[in-house]
Amino acid sequence: MLKQKGATLIEVLVSVLILAVGLLGLAATQVMSLKNGNGAHHRYMAVLAAQEIIERMRANPTGTMSSEYDGTVGGSSGDGGSDGSGGSDGSDGSDGSDGSDGSDGSDGGAGSSSTPDCSSACSDAELADLDLYEWELILSSNLPDATGTIAHNAGVVTVTISWSEQHTGENYGVLDGDVDNASFSMIVEL
Numbered sequence: 001m002l003k004q005k006g007a008t009l010i011e012v013l014v015s016v017l018i019l020a021v022g023l024l025g026l027a028a029t030q031v032m033s034l035k036n037g038n039g040a041h042h043r044y045m046a047v048l049a050a051q052e053i054i055e056r057m058r059a060n061p062t063g064t065m066s067s068e069y070d071g072t073v074g075g076s077s078g079d080g081g082s083d084g085s086g087g088s089d090g091s092d093g094s095d096g097s098d099g100s101d102g103s104d105g106s107d108g109g110a111g112s113s114s115t116p117d118c119s120s121a122c123s124d125a126e127l128a129d130l131d132l133y134e135w136e137l138i139l140s141s142n143l144p145d146a147t148g149t150i151a152h153n154a155g156v157v158t159v160t161i162s163w164s165e166q167h168t169g170e171n172y173g174v175l176d177g178d179v180d181n182a183s184f185s186m187i188v189e190l
Helices: 007-059 061-065 124-142
Strands: 071-074 147-153 156-166 179-189
Touching (some): 007 061, 007 124, 007 156, 061 124, 124 147
Antiparallel strands (some): 156 179
């Protein structure tokens, strides 16, 4: 009978090949998970930012009813909060950031170029300006290329937040890693 030589070596090579393909699949799954996790984080931050401005509007009903909050803020490029900083407590941007507004100058003082000061008593319009300024800082520090739009109509407020989202390419018919626009809207009766 003839002895087979090298059969064990071939079996080991096939096993290593199967293991390598499996590890590549695992790495691809991990990358996909990280990308989807980042998208979920952005959606979560958009919800928090929408709730933040709505609570500020509830605290200033006169400014809300006089449409001081209506308009668009943002549009400047942000880092998307990749360092984990930022939140919905209004303390964002107190670190000396430039506060560029990039707004379209619509109603509500959203186009104000200086930091609103309400360290002493301020009017409803000034409080709305401060709220919008701080909300813009929250958006720019937590979402990439974020814009926030507020529309008030007969006691119903619509807050829409839009940002750039890198997607995985699945079900989009575009290349993996391309940027797509994502948005979140919240409609509240005040």
